[in-house]
Amino acid sequence: HVQLQESGPGLVKPSETLSLTCTVSGGYIGSFYWSWIRQPPGKGLESIGYMSFNGITNYNPSLRSRVAISGDTSRNQFSLRLSSVTAADTAVYYCARSNSDYFDYWGQGTLVTVSS
Amino acid sequence: EIVMTQSPATLSVSPGERATLSCRASQSVSSNLAWYQHKRGQPPRLLIYGAFTRATGIPTRFSGSGSGTQFSLTISSLQSEDFAVYFCQQYHNWPFTFGPGTKVDIK
Numbered sequence: 571h572v573q574l575q576e577s578g579p580g581l582v583k584p585s586e587t588l589s590l591t592c593t594v595s596g597g598y599i600g601s602f603y604w605s606w607i608r609q610p611p612g613k614g615l616e617s618i619g620y621m622s623f624n625g626i627t628n629y630n631p632s633l634r635s636r637v638a639i640s641g642d643t644s645r646n647q648f649s650l651r652l653s654s655v656t657a658a659d660t661a662v663y664y665c666a667r668s669n670s671d672y673f674d675y676w677g678q679g680t681l682v683t684v685s686s
Numbered sequence: 687e688i689v690m691t692q693s694p695a696t697l698s699v700s701p702g703e704r705a706t707l708s709c710r711a712s713q714s715v716s717s718n719l720a721w722y723q724h725k726r727g728q729p730p731r732l733l734i735y736g737a738f739t740r741a742t743g744i745p746t747r748f749s750g751s752g753s754g755t756q757f758s759l760t761i762s763s764l765q766s767e768d769f770a771v772y773f774c775q776q777y778h779n780w781p782f783t784f785g786p787g788t789k790v791d792i793k
Binding site for chain 1: 727
């Protein structure tokens, strides 16, 4: 059974970089596609981007200049970095697995608040 | 970017009743549409993909229909565990986009 778990700071200062890690168990990041999705308070879900099994990345154009997703196959983890954050980046961040389409496994989500 | 909308925002239903939720895309997504169930404090759960294919382990009371721009999720007889938020997602074009959700609560 595939499980994903997000980890990282729950509070980030404006203009700094948000960094999260997703640890995958019961599956291997060398297969499938691995995504980050977020949901700001009171708003809908937003795709941030994904990393493919062979390391190819694709990002939401609205975030492309600030986002990077990378993987560590030795730890079976993948990570999100979002730079120059503002209050608008406050959200619950989810990691999820897909086959470049629908998401069949999700993490529990982690709330990241941007505030000084 | 394809904009997804859902209606109604909230649906109040009695246990055992039928619930029909709607999802609309701003342009055709063919059958590249998924439905999810989301309960507070839990990860979203995939219910339907390909507009009408139930995911593994999903009860037969959940069914999906539609194609192009108009889709529906029907729960034939609501059980207590079905009260949750349901949202749709298109994966026809990147960035994949989600509907705002329909909250199904107890009448």
